[in-house]
Amino acid sequence: MASGAVVDRIASEFGVHFVSSAKRVEGRHQSKARKTCLALLKKHGAEHLRLVFGLINTPVNRGNWSAPVLSAVSWVVVNQLGIVARKDFVTSFDRLDLGALHARAKNINPEALTITLAVLLSYELDQSVQSGLSEEAA
Known part of the structure; x- marks a missing residue:
């Protein structure tokens, strides 16, 4: 059974603390997305949520x-299994700037921010993997 305590524990493993949605986020260690994390936990499980937190928890993307x-x-x-299964997936993902992609998604389509961001993220990740392949071949 997925619970808020599990979400809080996973977040704390990465130094993230949830704040009320009425409160302003004051640092790279705070988030208002507790309900989203709970939904991800219920739908995909604890290991999936840990992977998501781990991918975001880089020097560039933390926050x-x-x-x-x-x-x-x-x-x-969940949907890009071919890329996720690659041994260089984490390295390719680390090349991405999630903050910049989030800003681009807001400019492109603020009404459908999440799906726009997912599409941009998929595209940029694919490009990052391709550039990694080009560097290996050279």
Whole structure:
């Protein structure tokens, strides 16, 4: 049974603390997306949620704990199995700037932010994998 305590425990493993949606996020260690994380936990399980947190928890991307980012990263993990299964997936993912992609998605289609971000993330991840293949071949 998925519970809020499990979500809180997983978030704390990555140094993330949830704040009320009425409160302003004051640092790279806070998130308002507890309900989103609970939904991801219920739908995909604890290991999936840990993977999503781990992918976001990089020096460049730490602090992108918003619901659209968490949901988009989760969508990519679930729907891009060919890329996720690659041994260089984490390295390719680390090349991405989630904050910049989130800003682009807001400019492109703020009404469908999560799906727009997921599409941009998939595209950029595919490009990152392809550039990694090009570097290996050279």
